[in-house]
Amino acid sequence: MTSLAARMLRHRPGSSVATLLALALGALILTAMGVLVESGLRYHPEPVRYAAADLVVARTDTTFTGKEFDGEIYRSTVALPEGGTVPAALAGRIRDLPGVSVVGTDENIPVVSTAGVPLSGRGWGSAALTPAVLEAGAAPDRDDEVALGGVRLGSRVDLVVGGVLRSYTVSGSVSGDAVFFTDAQAAALAPHRGEVSAIGVIAAPGADLDDLRNRIAGLAGEARVLTRDDSGLAEQSTDRAAAVLLIQVGASFGGYVVLLVIFVVAATVGLSVRHRRRDLALVRAVAATPGQVRRMIVAESALISVIAGVLGVPGGLAAAHWLTAELTGRGFLPAGFPMVPGALAGPAAFLIVLVSAVLAGLLAARRISRIKPAEALGEAAAEPAGGGKARFIGGLIALAAAGSAALAAVAATGQTAMGAALGMLYLFVLAVSLLAPWINRSAARLLATPLRAVFGTSGYLAAANLRANARGTATVLTSLVLAVGFGGSVWFLQNNIERQAVAENHSGLLASRALVAPAGLSDSAVAALRAVPGVRAATPIRHTTVLAALMGDGESVAARAVDPAGLASTVDLSVKSGSLAALRDGTVAISRTQASMFRWDLGEKVEMRLGDGTAIHPLVVAIYQRGLGFGDVILPLATVVGHTATNLDDEILISASASADAGLREVAAAHPGSTLVDTATLTGGLARDLALSAWLNRMLIAVMVGYTVVAAANTMVMAALARRRELALLRLTGVTRRQVRRMVNAEQIGLLGTAVVLGGAIAALTLSSVVRALTGNLVPYVPPLGLVAVLGGTTVLALATTILPIARLLRVPPVEHIGIKE
Amino acid sequence: MMVHHEPAVRVEGLTRIYPADGEPVRALAGVDAVFTRGTFTAVMGPSGSGKSTLLQAAAGLDRPTSGSVWIGGTELSRLSETKLTELRRGRIGFVFQAFNLIGALTVEENILLPLRLSGTRPDRAWLSQVIERVGLSDRLRHRPSALSGGQQQRVAIARALASRPEVIFCDEPTGALDTNTAADVLALLRAVVDEHGQTVVMVTHDPVAASYADRVIVLADGRIVHDMPQPGADRIAEHLAALGHRRAVTGEGAVR
């Protein structure tokens, strides 16, 4: 069967090339996404800071437990966004255990050089955990001494520690970016009171490590006791965050692409099989069993998908390489992040493509092998009209599902909004693909008169073709609708999110000035600002992340912690219910999207975890509108003090009269690393950040839209080329070349019109329901240029991919294509 | 010559209604016929009278709306599509009116396709004899698109004969052939009946072709209107002419 399949393929290179292209591109995209996921999953941090420790006690993540529908318990573990801590007192109890030689507690003290270079501040007691630290000089001995690299021994250095400028003498030179203080000084400067970020243990020679580990675990409570193999997990690193990002992005987009590939491949394989109805029916009539025909088609799809995999997977690996460079260049990935070569991603993508091609082949074969051999013979190039009842019912179900998804579309972050939009889109497109024969027939009936009026005889023929070929053009319609629907919704969704975030931020900022410092601002800055005459209010703000359970999974939610005092004169969150005046420790304000997504209500005590894993149960006192601009959760500053990595403020919003400017500048000057900006700059910075972080989304969306466009082009070229006999017949019966061309144009315009109307309606519905859930706006923003690009692009696509192949067919004398010479 | 009296093919109350968009078309309106083993039957009748439909239903290519078909002792309506195919490729050969060949395969591969599908080893001697008789020895490596219409028809005949089926159905096998080649093909069909006891049912419009048969059945409007044993070309022509005349008269009567 395989060799027969191969022969049939070589005889019709057109449709196999189209299938090959769709599959190879699918394999390429999936491989690239797979490499991201695989790199993220396989990332295992090597210990650097704790490389000398045998055991490290730290809290690295937090676990949520949920119940499946069948009652089974499952866990989801989330890395702590602000890094966890362990009680400092634990160190003393570990020291008392037998077999322990050295115990060192470690701190992450936020330090910035006066040049703005971030350094990692530690106590000297933790130096023992890092191998070969001291290069020259001595350990710090007095409170005003530090050991750090790159500075002459004995000289004075100024460092911004915890947002405050301090001066030290350099006692020793160390490797890396660490600054060592004396243990006493470190404890005083540490962001957490009574807590440390990790405790490292060096065992006595000959001690039983496993036993020691168990004993420490007995004392450590929720904290984990890590061995050398994974003590790298305890080190705060940008690499770890990057690994999480890679998994998230790769998995979510990879998932959407898998669905897309299945759609497209099913359509292309289906079309190529449909175009060979007569050949296949003949094989059936000449004594192939339905099973044999099925096997032949499946063998054919498998064959093509293997070739596609061989082409697409290396392409995907190359694309992943390029993507890595781009991601590193744009700051999504730290330089030198270990990307894997894709030893799993490649085969996985290969397998997905193979399986979807085989399934598509099975589906197409099922349809073709069911027809009676006689049915497809003789004049049976004509399609049986209409689809089955099951198809119609399936289409209605998909439509109903899409409709209810549209009603239920609720989303919070950009990523989930995208998910909701795509889910809805896929359902709509599925409905269209199932109902396409009926849609085509109704459209043909509706368009008959206008087409005839505009195109005359050619229009009349076009309408007749559209009606008779309602089933054959189903794939073309579906792929056009997919392209229009995709291009018109997910792409613009990104625009809407960014625009809304900036707009909310802009209109919600009442403050006139802001003091910002990338390295953090201390309490003294707030106090100094409040003391400046003319300042009405100063609101310190910390950007943090909280975790909350959504259907059993730990979801990260962007949060801000603010000082409620004077909040009313610096920020307007557009409160819908409750009041921010009630915001104090033990309470929380949430955005409308947050409330609806997590089903939280005013006056309810809700459960969440701070960035370091501490569980809190605050009372919801206000629900506000402007979540995109200010984060979905607003906590009082008092709640998060001691629970963020730096324990410093990120910005201070200032409401002041213009006369206060001089005083404000003095405060800024007294806090190195901080800048006084007007709030327009602050919003502009947000817009820039958003645009940067949206780059990845945009790029991946562009890839998906591009893929749908290629798929649409593919199916249209295939459909056009399959018409050689029909067009030759028309020409032999006296239709001129010009008339044929006009007829094809008329058909294409009819199809295109239907696709644009449907795709546009789907895009509008999808976009507006998601945007509404996200921003409260009923009418989504559609950039005019984008609209022109989508509509114009589809038109050019539809005409070019049909008219060019048809023109080619028309150049050949019709007798070549006619008669029994098939 | 040995005469077998068991039926090779039997159809009973055969009706086939095509569900068309407007009025359903009744292509067969209750046909009863027995084709005895080792006989050569010609099926004639005006265009659209249901000849192809009858052949396809009798060969198990199409399922009738009602009525039954027996090939030997097997009733077809109860067979699954796979069983039916297996029966067909073992016991039936079919030559279609048009579009007989698979473009991707060479002439030889087309001829061998049913054997290949059933996994049977071809009888080389028989094959070369068949190919010789249809005059295709020098075209075996060619693609169908390089053959004339008549040559393509001959390839299809060779394919139908290749597996030595019990029954061979031919839908206008000589329609596209010149007199000499047609005579060759008809003699070949006659020979498989006489020498190998196979059964041939052939649709034709040509009284001369029909005169090779043992029996002529004439269809009109989906019914058998004449069933004549070896009538000779002249009588066949007379019958057909009478039929054409009758239809013209009734046809005119129908027009206001």
Ligand SMILES: Nc1ncnc2c1ncn2[C@@H]1O[C@H](COP(=O)(O)OP(=O)(O)OP(=O)(O)O)[C@@H](O)[C@H]1O
């Ligand atoms: N697939 C079909 N759908 C609808 N009607 C059909 C179909 N196939 C055949 N018919 C109709 O059934 C009738 C008999 O057709 P059939 O092909 O058996 O005629 P025929 O006797 O073989 O004619 P010819 O000599 O022209 O080949 C015709 O009226 C034809 O229009």
Ligand SMILES: [Mg+2]
């Ligand atoms: Mg016929």
